[in-house]
Amino acid sequence: MTIDRTSVGCWILKGNPDVFDYFGAVRAQPPRIVRPGVFEGNWTVGNTYRNDLIKKGDLMALWITGPHKPGIHEIGWITSDGPIFWAQGFDRKHAVDPQKAAQPTYAVDYAAIRLEDLYVQRGEMLAEPVLSHCEQFRARQMSNPSYLTPEEAHALADILATRITPTRLGKAHWKKLLVS
Incomplete structure (x- = not known):
């Protein structure tokens, strides 16, 4: 499905533990x-084409896939002016697949907070009516990045507000999504 910037409330950066040991x-x-x-x-x-839609200041969430702790582990905002081309690939030190890590790729820089044990589990998102139909669940093999609509990003912010302080949400630039 083709999207534009008005479709995006938050970018979902997806991490595959079979490629990188997050x-x-x-x-x-x-x-x-x-x-x-x-x-x-x-x-x-x-x-x-989504790379052209990513802008500095956009909200982001890091989703780790797989059987071990799948869900949202970091929230924050994009700090680069869109994706950057990495001709040498990415961090091989924690690569599970060194050949894939050595391939040229695009990446975004961001600033974030780590949710650690307070991460939003896949099951919690599936149980939330607004989030249960997000692209992450509708099209699991979609390319990276995926996205949450503005309504879905608000729903995720509401879940986050039940486990982290407003100050931490503010540090991640996510407090603005909370309905007052």
Whole structure:
């Protein structure tokens, strides 16, 4: 399905644990701190028309797939002016598939907070009526990035507000999605 910027409330950056060991990387590497409680990160995206829609300041959420803790693990905002071309591929230190990691790819930079044990589990999203029909569940093999509509992003923010403080939501630039 073709989308435009008005379709997007938040970009979903998807991580496949068969390609990159997200949890191992988080354990092994101290985060690059942007300001207290907020770290700098980056993630690869596919070569798709959606890359032209990604803008600095857009909200993002990192979705880790697979059988071990699938769900939203980080929330924040895009800090690069759209995707950046990485000719040398991505971080091989935590790559599960080194050949894939060595391939040229696109990526976005972002600033975010890690949800850690407070991550939003796939089952929680499926149980929420608005989120249960998001692109992540309708088209699981969709290229990266996926997205949440504005209504779906608000629903995710409501879930997040039940587990993290308004201050942390604000640090991630997500507090603005809460209905007052």
